Amino acid sequence: MDMTLPTAASSARRVPRGLTPASVVLGGTLLSLVGLSWDIQWHNDVGPDTFxxxxxxxxxAGSAAAGLASLVVVLATTAAQRWGRPVDPIVGGRVVGVFGRTFAAPVGYLISGCGAASFLLYGLWDQWWHGLYGFDAMIASPPHIGLLLSITVTMVGAVMVFATAREHRWGVLGMIVSTAILVAFSMVTVIGLQAVSDGNEAVDVGVAFMCVLLLMMCARALDRPGGVLGVAVVVAGMQAVLWWFSPWAAEAYAVAVGLPLRDYLDDVPTLPGFIPMALVVVAGLVESLRRLPGWVVGAIGSTVLGVCAPLQRAWLHGNDMPELSAVLVVAAVAVGFGAVAGFLGTRFGGLLRHLAPEKETNHA
Incomplete structure (x- = not known):
């Protein structure tokens, strides 16, 4: 890709205005999160599904909305450059040339659009898969994994889009919400770590790693008090809504299509149950320890999450409290991974700050 430095002027026409396409992309990622939580609950409570x-x-629908909004921005930006009109870097970040500068794409929308495009390809594979094998009894089929990774890429693009507008209120709020959606969605990614160990130790460490990574990234990118705590509060709100919605939607849909629920259902919804309830505590630690090196804060936060994960699971499912030795093992491993997550998160946050010029023009 060829880098093309855009120009901006306060009197110039914005192509398009930043808030509208960013809101559509954000809404699409939120719709995907709701659909994923529902789908996972469906697999656990009912089982088979079709395309x-x-x-x-x-x-x-969520991926399509994000993809179409990204495409509109890319086409509008391309037309603006060809007609010699300035392109506001607040709209998705700096512009890059694609296919030999055939298209001019703001980098945030390029990422979200590529995720949506790959989702379409994996969706076609998923349709072929269902046509060949019929029902999927489990969520971890090869096309499903590709679909989930594609949505993750789109969500990363959404974070980038809002990070470029961090000097504006809508950009700050959008980044908080988009990061919270990515945190909740990443819980599905770490479920795959169940194959690494017989128990849940690998999953607990993975959850701690992803949460700390994303919190530290947001802290560095926004660089203002309250941002990380806002992410944790939004995650807690989504957790509460999905806790009620996912089981209800799975049961209501099963009744509508005439499929029975499985016996001995777990009262704890799957995806919301994986989200750590101690995230608000860790966010508070990140806020209060922001002057320390990122790897130190990451190690502390990951240790808290690693210790609390088995305790949360025992409390939710009514199991016996875990042995102290098992908790200490998870905590010890989480320290190392947390330090890496803190370091990487700080670096990623710094990269997000470079998506837009240091001083943006106020036009929110």
């Missing part, structure tokens, strides 16, 4: 189940349609 055109309602939870799948939520996933498709």
């Amino acid at each position: 055109f189940t309602l939870p799948h349609l939520f996933l498709y």
Whole structure:
């Protein structure tokens, strides 16, 4: 890709205005999160599904909305450059040339659009997969993994889009919400770590790693008090809503299509149950220890999450409290991974700050 430095002027026409396409991309990622939580609950409570189940349609609709909004921005930016009109770098970040400068794409929308495009390809594979094998009894099929990774890329693009407008209120709020959506969605990624160990130790460390990484990234990118705590509060709010919505939607849809629920259902919804309830505590630590090196804060935060994860699981599922030795092992491993997460998160946050010029023009 060829780098093309855009120009901006306060009197120039913005192509397009930043808030509208960013809101559509954000809404699409939120719709995908709701659809994913519903789909996972459906697999656990009911089991088989086809390509055109309602939870799948939520996933498709969310990715389609984000992809179309990204495409509109890319086409509008390309037309603006060809007509010699200035392109505001607040709209998705600096512009890069694509396919030999055939298209001019703000980097944030380029990432979100590429994620949506790959989602379409994996969606076609998923349709072929269902046509060949019929029902999926589990969520971890190869096309599903590709679909989930594609949505993650789109969510990363959404964070980048809002990070470029961090000097404006809507940019700050958007980054807080988009980061919170990415935190909640990343819990699905770490579920795959169940294959690493017989128990949940690897998953607990993975959850701690992803949460600390994203919190530290947001802290560095926003560089203002309250931002990280805002992410944790939004995550807690989404956790509460999905805790009620996912089981209800799975049961209501099963009744509507005439499929029975499985026996001995777990009262704890799957995706919301994976989200750490101690995230608000860790966010408070990140806020209060922001002057320390990122790797130190990451190690502390990851240790807290690693210790609390088995305690949360025992409390939610009514199991016996874990042995102290098992908790200490998870905590010891989480320290190392947390230090890496803190370091990487700080670096990623710094990269987000470079998506837009140091001084933006106020036009929110």
